Amino acid sequence: MLSLMLIIAIMVPVLAFAATAGFSTAKYEYGNVTGSVYSDVYAVGAGDSVYVYVYSGGSIVTSTTATYDTYSDGKYYYNFNASAIGYNTLDLVTKVTYNNTVSDLATLTVNRVITGNNSNGGGGGGGGGxxxxxxxxxxxxxxxxxxxxxxxxxxxxxxxxxxxxxxxxxxxxxxxxxxxxxxxxxxxxxxxxxxxxxxxxxxxxxxxxxxxxxxxxxxxxxxxxxxxxxxxxxxxxxxxxxxxxxxxxxxxxxxxxxxxxxxxxxxxxxxxxxxxxxxxxxxxxxxxxxxxxxxxxxxxxxxxxxxxxxxxxxxxxxxxxxxxxxxxSNKSFADIASHWSKTDVELLANKLVVEGSTDTTFEPERNITRAEFAALAVRSLGLTSAAPASTFSDVKSDAWYASSVATATYAGIINGYEDNTFRPDAQITREELAAIVIRAMDYASISTNVTDPQSVLSKFKDSNKIVWAQKEIAAAVNAGIINGLTDDTIGSASKATRAQSATMLKRFLSTANFIN
Incomplete structure (x- = not known):
């Protein structure tokens, strides 16, 4: 008899809690389920908890511990907040653990709503969809x-x-x-x-x-x-x-x-x-x-x-x-005022693709290095900079161009040499320039295929001096990216200038419909 009375004494708080528990409020919006449950018997002590389980289609979505909030009008309130993204209807079940025993207290179905609360006993609120x-x-x-x-x-x-x-x-x-x-x-x-x-x-x-x-x-x-x-x-x-x-x-x-x-x-x-x-x-x-x-x-x-x-x-x-x-922006440079590249340079300066040597000069006829053009190519494609890599023996990780070279290499638009060098300070040739721009076009999924490269290059009497980029130069000529130095010379071995680089990038960006 004594044992029975002890069991009943232990169970009374839980039974009382279960008999008088319910959802005070519940709201499902913006991917969250929030609200509170209540009881007029405080049944949870140290080591015990009130939970809310969230179900959809009979499968549990998530669960959360309800936190004791306040005592009001003879009831104890517990608040809950759980993430449940992208469901239409959810079934809420509140449970209590008391003396290591789990008991169901109350259930509620809620529909996804835009505003307002749902009271105990019912679904929905509608809205949304x-x-x-x-x-x-x-x-x-x-x-x-x-x-x-x-x-x-x-x-x-x-x-x-x-x-x-x-x-x-x-x-x-x-x-x-x-x-x-x-x-x-x-x-x-x-x-x-x-x-x-x-x-x-x-x-x-x-x-x-x-x-x-x-x-x-x-x-x-x-x-x-x-x-x-x-x-x-x-x-x-x-x-x-x-x-x-x-x-x-x-x-x-x-x-x-x-x-x-x-x-x-x-x-x-x-x-x-x-x-x-x-x-x-x-x-x-x-x-x-x-x-x-x-x-x-x-x-x-x-x-x-x-x-x-x-x-x-x-x-x-x-x-x-x-x-x-x-x-x-409205950028210009004093030393391009009468230069043939003025329009292209100003456009790309306003696009933040090219920069001046100083605030007032561009140096259009200065030759450009491989590192400088790698940076321009990366910038023109809007690529996220990669971390400096140890791909090339002559590119130090703290060099200003290290990230640009790593990004361009990763994207496949620039290569090094067979001796594992990049030669960042070497002046870039028109042949290399054309090849990089064509690879940039390929990266941007712009067709550059030329069926018969030799027919495109035949008008240039020095085309036999192209060392390795016959297809790329033919594609660049065909796409209008590069012109001959004269009507019948391509000048593939000539060192490219900053003005030539800017103009080729402007033509690439226009062809790709990346600018207008």
Whole structure:
């Protein structure tokens, strides 16, 4: 009898808690489930806990410990907050551990909502969801995209997602088999045009240690916060420019149900995104820029400018995520005032691709070194700088060009010599220059194939002096990137000047539609 009474005494608090427990509030929005549970008996002491378990389709999504908050109106309240990204309906179960015994206390079903709370006993609140209208899917502010809606839309062709907020959560299961399609994501801050082929779903799932069916692609288009925006404005001013657009963060990652992310590698695919510009611009004096949060500097990214539905728009192309804006400059140099390269040099200076030897001089006729042109090639492609590498015996890791050489080498647009040297200070020849520009075009997926190189080179009487880059020079001539020194000479062995380099890069960027 005594034993029975002790058992009953131990169980009474739990039973009382279970009998009087419930969900006071529960809300599911922006990928989070928040709320509180209550009881009129405080049954949890040291070593005991109240939990909330989150289920979807009978499988647990996540769980969290509810934290004691307050005592009010004869009840004890416990708050909870759990991440549950991209589900439509969730089942909540609150449990208590008491004296190492786990007991169910209450259950509640909640639907994904945009605003408002759900009371105990019931689902939903409704709101949100993704619906198709005129070929576009409207996405509510929590970013949820219904898998069936997305699959149906992609079956019909390319689609547009119109965001109410800043985030879209694309279920990977709906992307499988749609590698030829394109998803355009747009909101008030900008537009992102994403080929489905850039999402290497299996690799992303593996990186997160999940299956593809549990993977989502999180796309974010958001205005930079005030601290970052101020830093971007300061960086634009530092290069002598004026900022003409909000700083907008474009980001794409793979994400699992717990919110763990992994970066999406675009490879060599230049992905388009656009931002609104505050005024009509002179494209020769305006450029898209990337803001580097580590260096606090801005740098050139490929961008063209247009007007769409009365709005001035910058179309930015790059194979990576970052914060972007638009900068206007008006640069010139005294020593190019009457030089044949004046227009090209000024344009590329305003694009932040080339720099002067000083603030007032460019030295257009000075020969350019291999290291200098490697830096220009990397800059013109808008590449993310790689860490200095020990690839070449004569490139020291602390040299100003070490990162540029490593980046250009990694991208396959520049090579060293057979003796494992790069010869960074050697003056570059027109032959080498042409080859590097053609490799840059290949990197940007611009066709440079020439069926019969000799027929292209036949008009140059010195074409037999080309040492190794016959195909590359023929391709450069065919694409209008390089001209002869005269009508019948190519001058492949001649040392290239800074003016020639700038002009060839300008032609490359125009051919690639990286500038206008």
């Amino acid at each position: 993704s619906s198709i209208s005129n070929g576009a899917i409207s996405v509510s502010s929590d970013g949820f995209v219904d898998p069936n809606t997305l699959s149906t839309a992609l079956t019909a062709g390319d689609i547009t997602l119109k965001l109410s907020g800043t985030v879209a959560l694309l279920p990977a299961s709906s992307l499988v088999g749609n590698g030829s399609k394109t998803i355009t994501v747009t909101n008030d801050f900008g537009t992102y045009v994403l080929p489905v082929s850039v999402f290497k779903l299996e690799a992303l799932a593996k990186a997160l240690n999940i299956e593809v069916k549990d993977l989502k692609i999180k796309v974010t288009i958001a205005k930079a916060d005030s601290t970052t925006s101020d830093a971007v404005k300061a960086a634009a001013t530092a290069v002598g420019g004026t900022q003409l657009a909000d700083a907008v963060d474009f980001n794409v990652v793979g994400i699992d149900k717990d919110g763990k992310t992994t970066s999406v590698d675009f490879g060599k695919t230049y992905v388009s995104r656009s931002v609104n510009v505050s005024k009509a611009v002179d494209a020769s004096k305006t450029t898209g820029v990337l803001y580097n949060e580590t260096t606090k500097k801005v740098s050139f990214v490929p961008a063209t400018f247009t007007t769409v539905d009365g709005k001035n728009v910058a179309n930015i192309k790059r194979n990576g995520n970052s914060i972007y804006t638009v900068v206007e």
